[in-house]
Amino acid sequence: MNAKATHTILLATSLMGLALSHGALAQDTVKIGSVLSVTGPSSFLGEPEDKTLKLYVDKINAAGGVAGKKIELVIYDDGGDANKARTFATRLIEDDEVIAMVGGTTTGSTMAMIPVFEDAKVPFISLAGAIEVIDPVRKFVFKTPHTDKMACEKIFEDLKKRNLTKIGMISGTDGFGASMRAQCVKVAPNYGMQILIDENYGPRDSDMTAQLTKIKNTAGVQAVVNPGFGQGPAIVTRNYAQLGMTNIPFYQSHGVASKSFIDLAGPAAEGVRLPAAALLVGDKLPESDPQKKVVTEYRQAYEGATKQPVSTFGGHAYDGLFILVEAMKRANSTDPQKIRDEIEKTKGFVGTGGIVNMSATDHLGLDLSAFRMLEIKGGDWNLVASGS
Amino acid sequence: MRALVNQRFVTLAILAVVIAVLPLAFPSSYYFRVASLVWVSALAAIGLNILMGQAGQVSLGHAAFFGIGAYAVAIGPTHLGIPPWAALLFGALLSGVLAYLVGRPILRLKGHYLAIATLGLGVLVALVITTESRWTGGPDGMPVERLTLFGWRVSGSYTWYWVTGGLLLIGTWIALNLDETPTGRAFRALHDSEVAAQVVGVDVARFKLQAFVIAAIYASLAGSALAFMNGFINPDQAGFLHSVELVTIVVLGGLGSVVGSIVGAAVLVTLPQALTVFQEYEHLLLGLIIIVAMIFMRNGIVPSLSNLLLRRARS
Helix, strand or coil, rough: CCCHHHHHHHHHHHHHHHHCCCCCCCCCCEEEEEEECCCCCCHHHHHHHHHHHHHHHHHHHHCCCCCCCCEEEEECCCCHHHHHHHHHHHHHCCCCCCCCCCCCCCHHHHHEEEEEEHCCCCEECCCCCCCCCCCCCCEEEEEEECCHHHHHHHHHHHHHHHHEEEEEEEEECCCCHHHHHHHHHHHHHCCCEEEECCCCCEECCCCCHHHHHHHCCCCCCCCEECCCCCCCCHHHHHHHCCCCCCCCCCECCHHHCCHHHHHHHHHCCCEEEEEEHHHHHHHHHHCCCCCCHHHHHHHHHHHHHHHHCHHHHHHHHHHHHHHHHHHHHHCCCCHHHHHHHHHHCCCCEEEECEEEECCCCCCCCCCHHHHHHEEEECCCCEEEECCC | HHHHHHHHHHHHHHHHHHHHHHHCCCCHHHHEEEHHHHHHHHHHHHHHHHHHCCCCCCCCHHHHHHHHHHHHHHHHHHHHCCHHHHHHHHHHHHHHHHHHHHHHCCCCCHHHHHHHHHHHHHHHHHHHHHHHHHHHHHHHHHEEEEECCCCCCCCCCCHHHHHHHHHHHHHHHHHHHHHHHHHHHHHHHHHHCCCHHHHCCCHHHHHHHHHHHHHHHHHHHHHHHHHHHEECCHHHHHHHHHHHHHHHHHHHHHHCCCHHHHHHHHHHHHHHHHHHHHHHHHHHHHHHHHHHHHHCCCCCCCHHHHHHHHHHHHH
8 A cells, every 4th residue: 555645545534523513602592402312222212302302492492582592402312322422412511512401311321421511510400310310419410300219119118008018029131220120129128128039131131931930939929020121121011911920019110101111011011000200191180280280281292293102201301401491590691500500499390200399419309209100001001099 | 674664654653743733723622532532443443453454353342352441440440449550451461361362262263253253252241241230330331530640630631632642653653563573464464365374384373363462452452541531431332333333443444554443433433423413314324424435445445545546646
């Protein structure tokens, strides 16, 4: 190979690197950033988040924007890759100069992006599930989805009411399943729960009868809990019915709280209980419920615009966006520091995930009442009346 | 021989100038970050290119060594109290030893069989990293302590730009030199025909193993650098898709061309960033560009273009 030619190419490519486009910043807009996993294995989370943010930012702008300024939404797709998410986070901060961020679909990508926002002192409202995001509390990091710890507590609370204390667990080894399993094991003693058997499965496994048979043959198991998301829990649920275990109460997590779970698991899902946000049962909530108005409106707006069934994941993005917008209104400023202070002061915010009361020590602001215990009956979600 | 020395020197000098001059045109530290990612990917790809381009062996599990390097600097300081710089060396050593032990049996395989064996190695390492959550933090990954050298805390996109740029220069220098040593010539003999190489007295097994170990150490160092730079690591970096990405960089840039690996890395890292303006069509376009590049530049970007320039110059 001719060395001279090689050198020319080396120079040419380096010039190409400089050609990355560079947008101008208009005066009467503020930029809000978002890094979401719109494609890739977590797209079922990221896609509704993406659609929700776009839908509502358009609505807010049509209504005149926030404090006289229009919002410009900058969304990047990390494809579920934490390293890419990190690069896009840097880009949002350095290049787009966003004043705040609502995004971070998975716990992995959120954790990778946190240092960028902490260093830049820009508020970051995460849409990821695990408790590590807000525990320990980081000054600029908030989140809207319920934690996996709360899901465990809600399940154990329900079990206790039914006088069931000896349980079996089967969890996915993916990030969500592993993290929730650890939290359940941690809080189990607080509710007097005894975990008799603890099984797991890989996120892409297609049959879990072996693990379930082991649970079935363990004497004294009164209920089974399945922390996991994606298609794994649907397969577990089907296998559960195939093995004739439906006489043992079966609990799923909030990770399967979308219509596709019922579709995938089919009739086997009958009688399965799970903690989930009020959004899924919006039409079944009593009129007196404070969340009734918010969840029905969001559902109508989302389903009207996208023609797809609503999921709680998009709801998390809705909550994040409006917590931010209201904080911006209160701060009446585009200074990230002031907006952060106002986000932390969020009190009585009614979102799709629950009623949010944040504080300096709680950057989530939800309590157990944010979760509703649901039971699948007749191929649909139903509220479990308290005490049953 | 003299001409060769000069050529290598010129390549290296141009690379050094490019690394030194690029920052003048960078408007923000985001560009430093992207450039650092290019240098890191290029470093791993140069190593893999020694194995694939020079010695003609395939590895579809190379991200395993990248992951070992990355997790060594994450686990060492956090769980074992090893200083970060020592963990980096330890990771490189571990990768080298693993490559040596695993390479001995699997490098006897050829073609598809070798590809599958390395693929298996990659999947295994990724699996261990994902499931041993007590050590590795599981699928959500774990934080990495910042690198400190003689009391100097290495952090920030600017600093890492220079550190990774320096590493790339050293890596390039070694790879360019290697090409002209007896070992490098033996590698190329292997690449062209294993039988012929054996006939002229090249110890085939030994040189294959050497190339594999060198490639593993390159990947491990690149992995460590990325982990330090991000302050965070997750199993994706050791996963199959990352292995494929590394192979793509090598093939796209040009098999056997050191500069090709750098150009390949630059294209594959910056293109997704530049294509974000097309939103939904980003992946479609990325795939299309790679397909078109491979159809029209079958030998990879750098060898194809330099042949073209050469022909133009002659006519």
